[in-house]
Amino acid sequence: MPAAPANARFATSHEWILTGTEISPVGISEHAQVELGEVVYVELPEVGRQVKAGDSVAVVDSVKAASDIYSPASGEIVEVNQEITSNSSLVNEDPYGAGWLFKIKLADPSELGALLDETAYKALY
Amino acid sequence: MVPFAGWKMPVQYTGITEEHQAVRSGVGIFDISHMGQFLVSGSASMDWLNGLLTNGVHKLEEGQGQYTLMLNERGGVIDDLIVYRTGPEEWFLVVNASKIAEDREWMQARLVPDVALADESPAFAGMAVQGPQAVDVFGKALPGERMPSRNGVAMIARRNGGKCVICRTGYTGEDGFEFFCPATEGPEWWNTFVAAGARPCGLGARDTLRLEMGYPLNGNDLSPDRTPLEAGLGFFVDLEKGAFVGRTVLTEQKANGLPSKLTGVRVTEKGPPIRAHYAVFAGGAQIGELCSGGVAPSLGGAGIGMAYLPPDFATPGKVLEIDVRGRRFAAETVKKPFYRRPA
Incomplete structure (x- = not known):
């Protein structure tokens, strides 16, 4: 089971974001990809969109269900992972690496203090 | 669970x-x-x-x-x-x-x-x-x-x-x-x-x-407001055996035509899976909504579903669009079952 990078922080809605950088990649957790099962389609946000923490910004569709993905932080979407639009299984295979969803330019890095580290996140389930 | x-x-x-x-x-x-x-x-x-x-x-x-x-x-x-x-x-x-x-x-x-x-x-x-x-x-x-x-x-x-x-x-x-x-x-x-x-x-x-077999699921594809003839289950209805609850309505439908038919739908472009309650459009107008929908693993992951559509759309090859979260994806009517076991 892949471990999250040490600087990943988690939202209770199962997204991760990397801390310590101005532009932070966001994805879904290992736990989330296991629960969702085989991802078959990912709907990504538009680059340039301004989002607030908690906004629904993407959809991950698995064989099982369509799941909303919420931004764990406020800021501007500056890049989306085009690779996963043609190869959505990357979200299952490498959720903390090649399966990232989008990158966000943080409006307020201090927001991330409210998120959980991996140990605290794993304690939720 | x-x-x-x-x-x-x-x-x-x-x-x-x-x-x-x-x-x-x-x-x-x-x-x-x-x-x-x-x-x-x-x-x-x-x-x-x-x-x-x-x-x-x-x-x-x-x-x-x-x-x-x-x-x-x-x-x-x-x-x-x-x-x-x-x-x-x-x-x-x-x-x-x-x-x-x-x-x-x-x-x-x-x-x-x-x-x-x-x-x-x-x-x-x-x-x-x-x-x-x-x-x-x-x-x-x-x-x-x-x-x-x-x-x-x-x-x-x-x-x-x-x-x-x-x-x-x-x-x-x-x-x-x-x-x-x-x-x-x-x-x-x-x-x-x-x-x-x-x-x-x-x-x-x-x-x-x-x-994939087009089998109905009660609560999704069958309802107290639709008859088995509309659901395409006429094979399991014996109108000749005498009276049974609901028969009068079925006999009338058989004589006067069905208001809708449960129709197989398949997505024809790359897109997200289609699911129950997504709206079905034809020629720009909504003509129904999916009662079941999902991914068909035995059909290469194609999006398939079923919807009660006007009888004109009950034949294969009718062009449709399915609304997925505000975007429309091309689809068409297809014959059920969606999947047939290789001979």
């Missing part, structure tokens, strides 16, 4: 697609203990059932079963079920979990002398063993027993007199059997079938398998 008709049920054990493929190419096992079982008996039972169900139970020989529907006075579907003839005047009915109470009350309210109805649902555990290798599992798990023929039923008495019922039916489009045993023996039988080679499968695979 998800709540389902008052039960906690697994959506998947290891993965929907793997479980789906196991049933198409090997053998899988589903826990169907949630389903309901009614026993009907008595000298007037045949006529009574014929008055409540759409198919003709008089056509059944002992040891045979048939798919049938129970309708309301408006011809709408209360439940779809399988009735097996287990004796000259004895019937075993398997009904949907979510409809056990409603079915029982509906039938009890219409009981006549010389008919006994017993809801035995809590007494039975059930499992469906499905797939081309189901026969092998049967042979290993039940040595010396004979598998009933297609749609057939057999009762076996075993283990301290506990009765088991074997039905050569299923909900996957593959060969297989449904097995009902005393509730306390459920785990033991489950382990027996798994040890004989059946792979545990959850609700997710049960849904993709039945959807």
Whole structure:
């Protein structure tokens, strides 16, 4: 089971974001990809969109269900992972690496203090 | 685990697609203990059932079963079920979990002398063993027993007199059997079938398998407001056998035409999976909504679904669009079943 990078922080809605950088990649957790099962389609946000923490910004569709993905932080979407639009299984295979969803330019890095580290996140389930 | 008709049920054990493929190419096992079982008996039972169900139970020989529907006075579907003839005047009915109470009350309210109805649902555990290798599992798990023929039923008495019922039916489009045993023996039988080679499968695979076959799911594709003729189940309606609840409406529909037909829909461009309640458009106007939808693992992951559409759209090749979260994706009507087993 892949471990999250040490600087990943988690939202209770199962997204991760990397801390310590101005532009932070966001994805879904290992736990989330296991629960969702085989991802078959990912709907990504538009680059340039301004989002607030908690906004629904993407959809991950698995064989099982369509799941909303919420931004764990406020800021501007500056890049989306085009690779996963043609190869959505990357979200299952490498959720903390090649399966990232989008990158966000943080409006307020201090927001991330409210998120959980991996140990605290794993304690939720 | 998800709540389902008052039960906690697994959506998947290891993965929907793997479980789906196991049933198409090997053998899988589903826990169907949630389903309901009614026993009907008595000298007037045949006529009574014929008055409540759409198919003709008089056509059944002992040891045979048939798919049938129970309708309301408006011809709408209360439940779809399988009735097996287990004796000259004895019937075993398997009904949907979510409809056990409603079915029982509906039938009890219409009981006549010389008919006994017993809801035995809590007494039975059930499992469906499905797939081309189901026969092998049967042979290993039940040595010396004979598998009933297609749609057939057999009762076996075993283990301290506990009765088991074997039905050569299923909900996957593959060969297989449904097995009902005393509730306390459920785990033991489950382990027996798994040890004989059946792979545990959850609700997710049960849904993709039945959807590929175009089998309706009550609550999604069947409703108290749609008749079995609209649902494309005319084959299971016997209008010649005499009166039954809902018949008048069906006869009128047959004479005057159907207001809608449950139609197969398939996405024709790359896009997200389509799901129940997504709107269906044709020529810019909404003409219906999906009652079921999902990914078809045996069709390369194609998006398939079913919708009640105007009869003009009931033939294959009609161009449609499906609205997915505000974006429309090209689709077309297709013939059911969506999937056919390679010859």
